[in-house]
Amino acid sequence: MSHPAVTPTSHSGTGTEPVLSVRALQKAYNVGKPNERLAIADVTFDVAKGEFVCVVGPSGAGKTTLLRCLSGLLAPTSGEVRFEGAPLQEVPARLSVVFQDYSRSLMPWLTVNRNVALPLKVAGVAKRQREDRIAEVLHAVGLGDVGRNYPWQLSGGMQQRVAIARALAHQPDMLLMDEPFASVDAQTRFDLEDLILKVRSDLDITVVLVTHDIDEAVYLADRVVVLSGAPSRVEEIVPVPLGRPRNQLVTRSEETFAQLRRHLMELVTAH
Template sequence: MLEVSHLRKVYGSEETGNVAVGDLSFVVGEKEFVCILGSSGCGKTTMLRCLSGLAPATSGQILVEGSPVDGPPEDLAYVFQDYSRSLLPWMTVERNVSFPLRYKGMSKQEAKIATADALDAVGLGDRTKAFPWQLSGGMQQRVAIARALAYRPRVLLMDEPFASVDAQTRSDLEDLLLGIWERYAVTIVFVTHDIDEAVYLADRVLVLKAPATVTTVADVDLPRPRDQITTKALPEFARLRSELLSALRH
């Protein structure tokens, strides 16, 4: 579904420039939920910019469904960390979700259905006419997720999407995302710096070290559906947690 091989990204010249991504290779399977864990400055965001086609790679290859990425791929949607800047303040919630759909070739009717469906999925079916700035932070990020869903991507890239909401909202959003992942049968690459979040959500966790190189891969065999209380109380959860923590530290 998503294949990254020997991805390298250097800002500036190869000799004197800043190496943001060294030599990154990994494969994400169909409908897999992969979390990429790394501390800030390890090159996560640069990696995502390359995957989403926003920035060209210096060398290496990225394949989305077998076709190489040389610009933003149609089958991929990107959810930014900074939802308040990613949502457009001059558009209502509904318009924010629907405006990209026309450029994907959806008819007016299809776009309308996709928009209503996605907003229902994130529980905002009743706030369609509001403006984003009239909503709380958690609700705004749900709008951004709805926009990505309505786009009907095969792959969803998420850059620390819940990093700037409070803890309670965060765990609600995690559960919402797991529900959406199953319902929309989408492949998710989720970047975070939070170990608990990574283990709770993922099928597989990749640990990234600067300059964006995979140092550890952990398979998460926790049963689904997961639950904030019982899943996190499992001994396996605690084991993975400490394994990843030591991987991050070394």
């Protein structure tokens, strides 16, 4: 095993080194066949430690393809993705992914406790500490005594909380989320948005969230990466100068929020 030239640690350096670094990423499907299709043309951006970055784009912009490349589930055709300095070969241990479809991503044959235990078992956490950590992380996402239930016995919002708890269980450095709140009702969506903001500030975790919802992106993000239609390029990277903590009522009625929203809307619908 060769070690990467740059070994980032939280103790050394200036701390400005990006957690995630995407360079000239390109992804084509069916390369060399008549139905070759370019999904991502050229995407470059960095995510700093502790930052909350949202990725938006028109539908069919290859957002999910991009997320799969960022997580290491899919190898890019060219370009590079580096996580904590090392090029991605597979899904890194310090990175967690939350999928949109919680009803399929949570194993229906395992109870909530056993679902959350999976990443802890992989990390080799002993049984006793595992049980403590499961209770702790379920509490952190606002779930009470549901550990013995099966995921499908819970409401959609609660299931996505379990999925978030599972993603956080082994204390990863970064959370990658693919439209995580697209399958729940509006009220639950607000609750989960606030939950993820709280989790992020409590745990000081880096979050990259892919969404088609511009309001959600502005509400959550420090910066928004706007993709063009397929094949994707980075249209613009928009900083969000809204204060924190954010509040569904106050933040969403600010003048800056409305301006950002309008600007992003123009970018996304320009095609």
